[in-house]
Amino acid sequence: MLVHSRKARWAVWAVFLVLFLLLFALPLLVVLGASFATHWSGVLPSGMTTANYRVATRGEALEALTTSLVTAAVASLLALTVGTWAALAGAALRKRYRRLLDALFVLPVAVPSVVVGLSVLVAFSQPPLLLNGTRWIVIVAHTVLVTAFAHQSVSAALARLDPAFEQAAASLGARPSYVLLRVRLPLLLPSLTAAAGLCLALSMGELSATMMLYPPDWTPLPVLIYAATDRGALFTGSAVAVVLMAATLLVLLAVSRVRTRASYR
Amino acid sequence: MGIRFDSVTVAYDGNVVLDSLDLTVEPGEVMALLGPSGSGKTTALRAVAGFVRPVSGRVLLGGRDVTDLPPYRRGIGMVVQSYALFPHMRVEENVAFGLRARKAPRTEIRQRVAEALEMTGMAGYARRHPRELSGGQQQRVAIARALAIRPDVLLLDEPLSALDAQLRSGMLTELARLHRELPDLSMLYVTHDQVEALTLADRIAVMDRARLQSCGTPRELYRAPADEFTASFVGNANLLPVTVGCGGVDFAGAGLKVGTGDAVAGARATLCVRPHLVGLGEGPNRLTGTVTEIQWRGATHRLYVEVDGHTLMADVRELRDPPRHGDRVHVHFAAEDAVLLPAGVAGDGS
Ligand SMILES: Nc1ncnc2c1ncn2[C@@H]1O[C@H](COP(=O)(O)OP(=O)(O)OP(=O)(O)O)[C@@H](O)[C@H]1O
Ligand SMILES: [Mg+2]
Numbered sequence: 001m002l003v004h005s006r007k008a009r010w011a012v013w014a015v016f017l018v019l020f021l022l023l024f025a026l027p028l029l030v031v032l033g034a035s036f037a038t039h040w041s042g043v044l045p046s047g048m049t050t051a052n053y054r055v056a057t058r059g060e061a062l063e064a065l066t067t068s069l070v071t072a073a074v075a076s077l078l079a080l081t082v083g084t085w086a087a088l089a090g091a092a093l094r095k096r097y098r099r100l101l102d103a104l105f106v107l108p109v110a111v112p113s114v115v116v117g118l119s120v121l122v123a124f125s126q127p128p129l130l131l132n133g134t135r136w137i138v139i140v141a142h143t144v145l146v147t148a149f150a151h152q153s154v155s156a157a158l159a160r161l162d163p164a165f166e167q168a169a170a171s172l173g174a175r176p177s178y179v180l181l182r183v184r185l186p187l188l189l190p191s192l193t194a195a196a197g198l199c200l201a202l203s204m205g206e207l208s209a210t211m212m213l214y215p216p217d218w219t220p221l222p223v224l225i226y227a228a229t230d231r232g233a234l235f236t237g238s239a240v241a242v243v244l245m246a247a248t249l250l251v252l253l254a255v256s257r258v259r260t261r262a263s264y265r
Numbered sequence: 266m267g268i269r270f271d272s273v274t275v276a277y278d279g280n281v282v283l284d285s286l287d288l289t290v291e292p293g294e295v296m297a298l299l300g301p302s303g304s305g306k307t308t309a310l311r312a313v314a315g316f317v318r319p320v321s322g323r324v325l326l327g328g329r330d331v332t333d334l335p336p337y338r339r340g341i342g343m344v345v346q347s348y349a350l351f352p353h354m355r356v357e358e359n360v361a362f363g364l365r366a367r368k369a370p371r372t373e374i375r376q377r378v379a380e381a382l383e384m385t386g387m388a389g390y391a392r393r394h395p396r397e398l399s400g401g402q403q404q405r406v407a408i409a410r411a412l413a414i415r416p417d418v419l420l421l422d423e424p425l426s427a428l429d430a431q432l433r434s435g436m437l438t439e440l441a442r443l444h445r446e447l448p449d450l451s452m453l454y455v456t457h458d459q460v461e462a463l464t465l466a467d468r469i470a471v472m473d474r475a476r477l478q479s480c481g482t483p484r485e486l487y488r489a490p491a492d493e494f495t496a497s498f499v500g501n502a503n504l505l506p507v508t509v510g511c512g513g514v515d516f517a518g519a520g521l522k523v524g525t526g527d528a529v530a531g532a533r534a535t536l537c538v539r540p541h542l543v544g545l546g547e548g549p550n551r552l553t554g555t556v557t558e559i560q561w562r563g564a565t566h567r568l569y570v571e572v573d574g575h576t577l578m579a580d581v582r583e584l585r586d587p588p589r590h591g592d593r594v595h596v597h598f599a600a601e602d603a604v605l606l607p608a609g610v611a612g613d614g615s
Binding site: 162164165167168169170171172173174175176178182183186187189 | 314315316335336337338339340341342343345347349351352353362363366367410411414420
């Protein structure tokens with residue numbers, strides 16, 4: 001413990017609590033409160049109702065939720081595949097080229113997501129790669145955006161992986177493909193699931209690139225929230241936002257369950 | 266199947282860490298690679314296993330050049346210092362790994378896994394995960410895993426260094442038994458512990474700074490080391506700077522009668538005498554000095570005696586009435602217990 005005296009420890013906790021409440025809890029509580037309200041003119045919301053949720057879990061909103069979930073799942077799967085593949089290939093490269101590859105994969109993080117959206121739009125608006133107007137352009141943009149995180153966490157895990165494991169496997173007569181399948185990937189599983197959680201959460205909350213790309217029949221949930229607040233339906237928007245948060249949390253929970261089972265060490 | 270290093274040179278980024286090594290391990294022989302940290306022992310092992318490619322020279326296994334063969338086609342058993350047991354597999358899966366990778370028939374796998382676990386005394390732990398085993402047990406599993414593929418060559422890289430002293434001597438006995446049970450298995454055993462090398466090896470190769478210093482049976486290296494490094498690394502040694510005279514050598518103004526071989530009179534040389542061959546009191550080749558330190562080691566006393574600025578170690582049977590710090594004592598040794606070595610950098614026998 002860094003702080004020893006009892007008083008000081010209390011003070012630290014108090015500061016933490018205040019900051020936590022102000023920065024994290026309060027905004028979320030406000031949204032939660034608003035999601036059950038019909039008016040909010042005083043200090044507290046009024047006209048409590050569950051009607052907002054009736055809207056937020058049916059029809060358009062339900063469709064958007066499915067859209068978000070499918071987009072996140074497909075984009076994360078693609079990102080994990082590409083990211084892991086690149087990380088594995090990078091691990092076999094010389095240091096200089098590995099750095100180059102790493103830099104290349106970090107690019108989508110460094111570039112604003114609006115720019116990523118724009119570049120995807122420009123790149124896939126003409127034949128032979130005409131994806132504009134289809135759901136695939138959204139999925140491609142999300143994949144580009146989250147691959148960086150998948151690549152980064154997998155390559156960090158690879159760097160930490162003791163080469164003694166794969167060498168032991170090779171000396172026992174296992175070909176590189178067998179070593180990959182039976183030793184390296186299983187050992188990477190904890191970081192793969194961590195990366196999966198990150199990718200899913202990021203994709204489910206993505207708005208700025210999605211806004212430029214989504215076709216009418218593929219509207220992810222964040223777009224719906226934005227549209228709702230834009231036309232002044234703040235309380236419905238809040239309810240949809242709570243649904244989005246809950247869905248994201250559930251997905252993360254499911255992934256972390258896989259994770260605990262994968263972390264045998 | 267034997268191992269042969271044919272002037273194998275290994276370099277990392279232009280740094281030579283193994284300098285044209287020539288060494289042959291006969292079929293069924295246990296060869297210990299002994300040397301200080303960083304002398305290139307692990308590198309030599311990695312060259313045999315195929316994890317590092319020599320910049321020049323060849324590695325031969327059973328007369329076949331394997332220099333260009335990838336590790337998975339060499340059929341070598343290897344046990345590394347960290348054991349590298351696969352943490353996500355049970356003990357039996359770890360041991361079966363090599364056989365599964367080779368697509369051995371299922372019945373054969375079961376039988377060989379049982380056999381390997383039996384041989385290493387781990388049959389009762391087949392269903393456990395490596396993290397549920399002690400260090401010594403993990404080490405046995407690592408050996409069982411390497412033996413399950415029935416290799417002709419077993420490479421061991423400081424397999425006992427992670428174990429405490431008591432467990433280590435037990436495992437040494439087990440390894441010796443294992444070798445009796447598998448007389449055709451050649452073993453290359455890396456260690457920087459001379460006791461391990463002396464106990465286990467048929468021959469010892471002493472390495473220093475990327476080079477092979479000397480190679481011979483433990484007895485040869487101990488009784489008649491060829492150079493100062495070998496003398497001080499295999500067992501303890503008093504190394505005295507002397508000048509060759511006729512029929513003996515001069516040390517600190519005293520004439521010592523020892524065999525000089527073909528050394529030229531007047532040349533500088535180093536005289537090597539093992540501490541346990543130095544006696545206390547009057548005798549042939551007597552030297553007189555001052556006791557600077559006495560250590561009681563149970564069955565023996567070790568005396569440090571300063572003779573004309575050089576410290577001599579003497580291990581004598583436990584004394585009922587040991588000399589005290591600062592006492593003048595005589596020490597002596599028999600002519601046939603001293604070995605004359607070419608002069609080197611050492612000299613004060615410390
Ligand atoms: N992958 C590597 N890259 C660069 N240098 C290396 C590498 N591996 C080993 N070396 C260097 O090669 C030299 C010999 O290393 P090696 O591991 O063979 O020593 P060792 O005799 O096994 O020592 P120890 O008893 O400490 O294990 C050392 O100086 C080490 O720094
Ligand atoms: Mg080593």
